Amino acid sequence: MEESTNSSVIRDNNRQKRTREKVINLAMQVLAKNPTASLNEIAEAAEVGRATLFRYFKSRKQLIQELVVEADRKLEDATRPIIEKNLSARDTLEEFVKVLVPLGASFHFLNSEQLHSEGSGIEDLYRNQLVRLKVLSKRLRAEKVVATDIPLVWIAAVLDNLIYTAWVTVLDGDIAPNDAPGLVLFSFLNGFAHL
Amino acid sequence: MEESTNSSVIRDNNRQKRTREKVINLAMQVLAKNPTASLNEIAEAAEVGRATLFRYFKSRKQLIQELVVEADRKLEDATRPIIEKNLSARDTLEEFVKVLVPLGASFHFLNSEQLHSEGSGIEDLYRNQLVRLKVLSKRLRAEKVVATDIPLVWIAAVLDNLIYTAWVTVLDGDIAPNDAPGLVLFSFLNGFAHL
DNA sequence: TTCATTTGATACATTAAAGTATCACATGAA
DNA sequence: TTCATGTGATACTTTAATGTATCAAATGAA
Known part of the structure; x- marks a missing residue:
């Protein structure tokens, strides 16, 4: 998972920003209460697809570091x-x-x-x-x-x-x-x- | 992993008892501080072999339940x-x-x-x-x-x-x-x- | 309404940890 | 000292989660 590179045409960069923030906030809460939660559980809590996590973060480890x-x-x-x-x-x-x-x-x-x-x-x-x-x-x-x-x-x-x-x-x-x-x-x- | 069945000749049942208690106590401490700790980490903390865990507990899940x-x-x-x-x-x-x-x-x-x-x-x-x-x-x-x-x-x-x-x-x-x-x-x- | 971009679902590959089996060594009661 | 039993090391298998790729659907700015 990795943050998308900027393109010259940005049609909905706010949407990406909102998605990323939602993932971070929900991941924070889920992992604070259950450090063993899977990426699937985090994705469900954040109401995104599991693949979307990998669009913003290279790995589970990098997600946690961020x-x-x-x-x-x-x-x-x-x-x-x-x-x-x-x-x-x-x-x-x-x-x-x-x-x-x-x-x-x-x-x-x-x-x-x-x-x-x-x-x-x-x-x-x-x-x-x-x-x-x-x-x-x-x-x-x-x-x-x-x-x-x-x-x-x-x-x-x-x-x-x-x-x-x-x-x-x-x-x-x-x-x-x-x-x-x-x-x-x-x-x-x-x-x-x-x- | 599972608790050994009783045999008619018990030469060192106390040793088993001590080993099991040691595992439980150390596992409790390790997992209280880090719920994501692996069985290897638990075994090391308890100073037993990883295989020994499976002699007393059927699975990681059963260890935690116990x-x-x-x-x-x-x-x-x-x-x-x-x-x-x-x-x-x-x-x-x-x-x-x-x-x-x-x-x-x-x-x-x-x-x-x-x-x-x-x-x-x-x-x-x-x-x-x-x-x-x-x-x-x-x-x-x-x-x-x-x-x-x-x-x-x-x-x-x-x-x-x-x-x-x-x-x-x-x-x-x-x-x-x-x-x-x-x-x-x-x-x-x-x-x-x-x- | 259009359409560029984002996203979800899902199939597939990889990996790390769990779980199993075996054997030689360690232990300690007798 | 003996030796039955317990255990550690390790090779191997299985599993669950991670990670990758792809495509159709959804989204929302223009």
Whole structure:
């Protein structure tokens, strides 16, 4: 599978773009929930022919690699504007959670063990997201938004997983999309202890 | 692969038992982290020959099904004695977390999307663990250990994921095994807000 | 309506992993 | 030490998924 070369007459390049994006989005979701899903299952989810996958991606492996790159790009696009706002750590956390929960598939995709193969040339992307969360967690500690005696790696890991859990729970229809970011924030900061 | 039939002369049945348990434990861990791992990778992790897998399990599919059954059994064995103690919900939570964190692989295995196939005859086991957590969450609410206005499914999902996150973080060597249950409990009840 | 381009269905080829069989070596209870 | 049994290595077969090629149908901009 490979991306079509540009021709001098482009009659429906938007259609190709739409098809490719649809495949990437659906593939991301399917593989986030089931890394063993076949190309046939991905094609069905994306409502395209299996042959169409090969028109855009050279192989299953390349599809997955592009999913990783795309996931990282999406997460970067979503979080960079927030960082550039130079908000307080607390407000940054809130904005982060709002944009990251809907991106749960992209989120989880980068953390999948399946992708941790050497020589794929995209290893660093795996760590990007956890680095983003560590940086944020450091700022939260520095600004005393969170406790200072909890290991940083634990704080970042919990935030990571809360965001993914919210995404899955929304996908399962168990909580409303609008409620999800608030639940993540509440759980992360306050826990569930009855007051 | 299939379990050997009993013969009238059993010279080293314990060895078989040890081999089978080793395979199950290592397979559980490997597949919890990478559901796409091959039988070769599982065999290597378990330090057995690939042919040995087929001496105990008829097929990859049957191995996985037995992992699910074994995971559920382990979780049931670990949690039933706690329930039978009739402790307060708060103390039950603490005991649950202590025994479930080390079983993170078993834990996560049951929640894996990969296994949600109809007709496997073990679908109900997938829900057992979340049911256990929901029952516990309900008691926590009833005894006012946790807030009463948070959706039950969210409380259970977060507890579920905190336990698994702890298991992975210990496995990665980022937190000490002894610290893990305490961190889970603290995060679940108090969150990270600086006081 | 036209028609250039995109796509789905499907037949076929290839490949990687699963599954089987066999034999020599390893193990450990007796 | 013996030797029945368990196991690893490996060759081979089977299978399921990947990957390729082709053609008719679908699509949608012009």
